[in-house]
Structures are given as C-alpha cells and as structure tokens.
Amino acid sequence: MRFICMECGCEASGSGQALYRCECGGLLDTVLDDRGLDADRLKRLFDVRLSERNTPLSGGVWRYKELIHPELPMDSIVTKNEGNTGLYEHADLREYAGTRRLWLKAQSENPSGSFKDNGMTVAVSHGLWLGYSRFACTSTGNTSSSMAMYAALAGAEAVVYLPDQGVSLSKVLQTEAYGAQLVRIEGGYDAGIRYLEEHAEAMRLYVCNSLNPLRIEGQKSIAFELAHQLDWRMPDWIVLPGGALSNAAAMGKGLDELKRIGLIASVPRIAIVQAEGAAPFHRMLLNRESSLRPVDQPATIASALHIGNPPNWPKALRYAIERARGVTVSVSDRDILEAKARIDRSGIGCEPASAAALAGLRRLVADGTIHPEETAACLLTGHLLKDPEAIALSLSLWKDSKQTVQPAPRPLEPD
Numbered sequence: 406m407r408f409i410c411m412e413c414g415c416e417a418s419g420s421g422q423a424l425y426r427c428e429c430g431g432l433l434d435t436v437l438d439d440r441g442l443d444a445d446r447l448k449r450l451f452d453v454r455l456s457e458r459n460t461p462l463s464g465g466v467w468r469y470k471e472l473i474h475p476e477l478p479m480d481s482i483v484t485k486n487e488g489n490t491g492l493y494e495h496a497d498l499r500e501y502a503g504t505r506r507l508w509l510k511a512q513s514e515n516p517s518g519s520f521k522d523n524g525m526t527v528a529v530s531h532g533l534w535l536g537y538s539r540f541a542c543t544s545t546g547n548t549s550s551s552m553a554m555y556a557a558l559a560g561a562e563a564v565v566y567l568p569d570q571g572v573s574l575s576k577v578l579q580t581e582a583y584g585a586q587l588v589r590i591e592g593g594y595d596a597g598i599r600y601l602e603e604h605a606e607a608m609r610l611y612v613c614n615s616l617n618p619l620r621i622e623g624q625k626s627i628a629f630e631l632a633h634q635l636d637w638r639m640p641d642w643i644v645l646p647g648g649a650l651s652n653a654a655a656m657g658k659g660l661d662e663l664k665r666i667g668l669i670a671s672v673p674r675i676a677i678v679q680a681e682g683a684a685p686f687h688r689m690l691l692n693r694e695s696s697l698r699p700v701d702q703p704a705t706i707a708s709a710l711h712i713g714n715p716p717n718w719p720k721a722l723r724y725a726i727e728r729a730r731g732v733t734v735s736v737s738d739r740d741i742l743e744a745k746a747r748i749d750r751s752g753i754g755c756e757p758a759s760a761a762a763l764a765g766l767r768r769l770v771a772d773g774t775i776h777p778e779e780t781a782a783c784l785l786t787g788h789l790l791k792d793p794e795a796i797a798l799s800l801s802l803w804k805d806s807k808q809t810v811q812p813a814p815r816p817l818e819p820d
C-alpha cells in the first residue's frame with residue numbers, strides 16, 4: 406500500500422509503522438493500484454462471495470478486499486461480517502424528500518450500530534498486522550464503540566480519550582461494555598485529536614480515528630456495497646451527514662475508483678449535510694475560502710456531528726466536492742429531529758446525525774439544487790438506540806406537530 410501526502414505529494418514510508426500524516430503536516434492518502442483489475446471479473450467475484458455465508462470475505466467490507474487492502478494477509482483480518490446492511494425505499498420518505506426515487510442505506514445495521522464498523526475492521530486489522538496491541542481514539546461515541554468492539558474481538562487493548570462535551574451517554578456505556586479503558590479529557594473531539602496527534606506515538610498506541618487513512622479505505626466499502634446492491638447503476642445523488650468528513654471523503658474516493666475500474670458508468674454527485682451549529686466545511690465553501698476555519702464551540706443535538714475542526718476536510722474537498730461535483734448544505738436541529746421522526750416512523754430508524762441527510766436532501770430539492778425528477782440515496786450512519794435523549798425530543802416534536810383537537814365523543818342515542 407502506498408501513502409501519498411495530500412499537501413506536498415511526497416510518498417511516505419515507514420515499514421511496520423502507523424502512518425497518519427506526512428512530515429510536512431499534510432494528510433496521507435492511499436493510492437489504489439488498479440492495474441490488472443477487470444470490472445467483469447470483479448463483479449463475478451463479488452457475487453460469488455456475497456452468496457457465501459460467514460466466511461471472512463462474505464461480509465460487506467472484505468468482499469471488496471481487492472479494492473481496499475489487497476496485500477493484507479487473511480489471518481490478520483478481524484471481522485464481524487460488517488456491512489451487508491439494508492437498502493430501503495419508503496414512499497412516505499420519498500414524498501418528504503421530494504425526489505423521484507429515494508433509497509436509504511442503513512449502516513446503522515452494522516454490528517456496533519454505526520457506519521464506523523466499515524472502516525474500523527480495516528484499521529484494526531491493519532494495526533494488528535503492523536504488530537500493535539493497543540488501539541486508541543477520541544470520539545463522540547460511535548468510533549469508540551466500534552474500536553472497542555474490534556479490539557475486544559482481537560484480544561487487544563482499547564484506550565479511549567473521551568471528550569467531556571458532545572458525547573451521548575449510551576455510546577459511552579457501549580464503549581465501556583466492550584472493555585475499553587476511558588480517559589477523560591477536557592474539551593470536545595477536536596481537543597482529543599490534538600492530544601492523540603501529540604502523544605500516541607510515544608505511547609505506542611495505534612490511532613483508529615479517521616485521520617488514519619485505513620479508516621477511509623474501509624469506509625469506501627459503503628460506496629461499493631451500494632453500487633453492488635443497485636446492480637452497479639447509481640442514483641443521481643448520494644446524500645450524507647458531515648462531521649469529521651470521513652464518510653464524504655470515503656464515498657467520493659470509492660466512487661472515483663469504481664468509475665476508474667469501469668464498475669460504474671458515471672460518478673453520482675455528493676451532497677454533504679452539516680448541522681447549523683457545526684458547519685465549518687459548508688461555511689468554507691459558501692464563502693469560497695481556501696482553507697477551513699474551525700468552529701470553536703460546535704453545538705448540535707446530533708452528537709456524532711459535534712465537531713468544529715473536521716480533520717478530513719482536504720480529502721472531502723478533493724474527492725466529494727471536486728471529483729463528485731459535490732455540494733454542501735446546513736440544517737437546523739429542528740429539521741434534523743423532524744426528519745428523524747419520519748425515518749423512525751418508517752420503521753427504518755436512525756440517530757439524529759443520520760437524519761441530517763434526509764433533512765438536507767429535502768432542503769436541496771426545495772431550493773432547486775436537486776431536481777424532483779432526480780434520484781438519491783441517503784446514508785444512515787447510526788442506530789436509533791444510539792441516542793435515547795434525542796428519541797424523546799423528536800417524539801415530542803412529532804406529537805406537537807400532530808396534535809389536533811379531537812371532537813368530544815357523542816353520547817349514544819337511545820333507539
């Protein structure tokens with residue numbers, strides 16, 4: 406696997422070592438060697454693997470191993486057959502969004518309840534291959550739950566630098582239940598990333614946050630599985646929530662590779678939806694700025710979007726905006742809760758961050774960016790049970806909006 410700096414273009418090397426950033430400070434990106442990859446042969450291979458049950462390559466990530474981590478030895482793979490998640494259509498949600506067709510890809514059905522598993526199985530497997538036995542992250546709760554689960558499966562140690570702001574209690578409990586050691590830190594996710602960048606190497610900790618390029622490689626599988634489920638014919642738009650922007654970066658990179666190999670005919674456009682109180686990337690593009698100005702105090706009901714300084718913005722810019730002709734939009738917490746209530750009542754269900762995708766799609770159709778005749782897929786990133794407080798809030802919003810004065814029952818007339 407080759408690691409190239411996004412800033413200076415240098416190739417980073419360091420055998421047996423975890424690589425996150427170049428010496429110049431730029432993010433590292435991986436380059437897929439697509440020589441010899443034949444689209445028809447790959448399609449047949451992926452179909453065969455899909456038809457198998459409970460083999461390491463039958464899951465929705467490692468099924469696409471050739472496009473994710475070709476050289477990783479099979480005995481380093483730690484997997485729970487993650488991916489293989491549902492793709493749903495629901496008439497009420499399509500009507501609410503206003504598009505001709507709408508699919509919802511429920512990464513919330515992953516083993517730890519979020520899309521993080523797609524990337525984490527790859528990051529942890531790669532770390533084990535390099536010889537690490539201690540895995541670390543900072544997190545608003547989904548990343549830590551996922552990392553703790555895979556570390557426990559591998560019999561390794563998990564250390565979580567837990568922010569004292571913007572996390573959901575049930576996600577923290579899930580992380581602890583998988584046996585992770587929790588170290589409280591002051592500040593939010595952004596402070597945690599700064600801490601790990603400074604100290605992880607000295608503590609021989611393998612960092613599993615999405616600034617680790619292997620996380621992005623794993624998350625590309627969401628694009629691959631979506632394409633596979635739709636028989637390699639993609640919708641016009643893919644709409645996803647933007648916090649740390651790993652999803653946007655991975656989706657854009659995955660689509661770019663699918664197109665290059667000839668597995669899809671064209672790259673769908675990407676829409677990134679940020680919460681109004683944590684929208685530095687949207688603001689940067691809106692103001693045509695060339696670099697991101699962090700939001701000091703992110704504020705949103707969507708715990709997974711509680712991020713003011715998304716580390717992956719250069720990758721999201723390259724892959725989701727430039728190569729996938731992407732757009733950004735921001736939505737209010739109220740919009741998020743309203744969309745969440747609809748997704749929950751459709752029987753699919755999700756956490757608030759995921760609902761931002763549907764709220765954003767509705768906004769983009771209303772403002773004319775997306776045409777009603779176009780088709781879209783929204784990515785649902787986390788499970789409904791991840792954030793119980795938000796369930797209560799969206800339920801009361803739903804009940805208020807539906808409250809009508811019931812006519813008093815009439816007494817029965819005697820015959």
Ligand SMILES: N[C@@H](CCOP(=O)(O)O)C(=O)O
Pocket residue numbers: 543544545546547548549594613614615616648649650651708709710712
């Ligand atoms: N929502 C995330 C925050 C971003 O984490 P990362 O894994 O992309 O670094 C979380 O669950 O922690």
